[in-house]
Amino acid sequence: MTDTRNKFKITVPATSANIGPGFDVLGMAFSLYLTLDCERLPAGSALQMTYEGEGAKDVPLVAEKNLITKTALYVLSTYGIASLPPLKIHVTNPIPLGRGLGSSGSAVVAGVVLANAAGNLGMSNDRMLDYCLMVERHPDNVAPALFGGFVASFLRELEPEELEPSSIPRSEPTRNGAAQPPTPVTDIGHYIQLGWAKEIKAIAVIPDFEVATEDARAVLPDMYERADVIYNLQRIAVLTTALSRTPVNADLIHKAMSDKVHQPYRKHLIPGMAEMLEKITPKTHPGVVGICLSGAGPTILVLATENFEQIAAAVQDIFSQQTNGGIKSMFKVLDVVHDGAQTEYFD
């Protein structure tokens, strides 16, 4: 549905992907929101973009370079619209960049939703997911950011021509009269929102260094042993249902959050992670339900039902004991939220 009112606000939640064994499959949306306050300007006005919060010092505010507006430009260009309509956009971003809380996924979703609202494109959520997946190829952050909740997702197998390296990611808009970029293929992403036991909260312990997702993916092997694949499949099947059940079975969830596909290969990128995964358990720290690397890291995600501050302190202690003076960190206690990206219109 389109709405041409003058002001609109886009809200997109942060996310955590993987949740242990669900590499590139599972993700959840959190009560921490990237927001875009937008106002339509008279025809002929220049785009005005301001930004506050995480990344304020580094994030470019040029439409063609900023991930949010660059994504919006790409979407609009596939509709034959060469530039963003005149807008004032104020971005407020509390999601730390490059820390495993899905900042890029939320920015991509915000860009697609921005194009939809600013260009009155009337896209369905499923079509918006196609666009998100043309930019961020793995679905586990963008699906919960778009739809909300605890989400499992997969991509349909793409034809070789749809996977041409030169066309992915397709976030670069076509400029200067060049041919219009190909309309993205349809029906790329498939997802389902899973149940979530409401008493389980997420503690995100965020160290003060970044790990780029690209680097954390580069350390993963191309091939896996059958035993490791089975190990993860068994756990993910149990985990998705166990996280929906009340009363919470912490021991089962903790065991089911173990992983052999990505965390073992990323240990060296996150000092202290191996010790945290081994020592912070439901038995040693009452209230703990499970612990894993959040997304590609370096944030550590602890699912818990109580004692949030004490549990966060235990993770922070291990970060602080790492070599070279220790690693500083902060923590956030977050709810898993059922709503994904929203657009609210004002007069």
Ligand SMILES: Nc1ncnc2c1ncn2[C@@H]1O[C@H](COP(=O)(O)OP(=O)(O)OP(=O)(O)O)[C@@H](O)[C@H]1O
């Ligand atoms: N609000 C934003 N505005 C513009 N660019 C952003 C924004 N948020 C993230 N980015 C871009 O995304 C990059 C971080 O993406 P990256 O995939 O490495 O980490 P992440 O998404 O925070 O973590 P993960 O994918 O593991 O959850 C930033 O360096 C920046 O280039």
Ligand SMILES: N[C@@H](CCO)C(=O)O
């Ligand atoms: N599944 C992705 C999430 C991070 O974007 C990864 O772990 O690389």
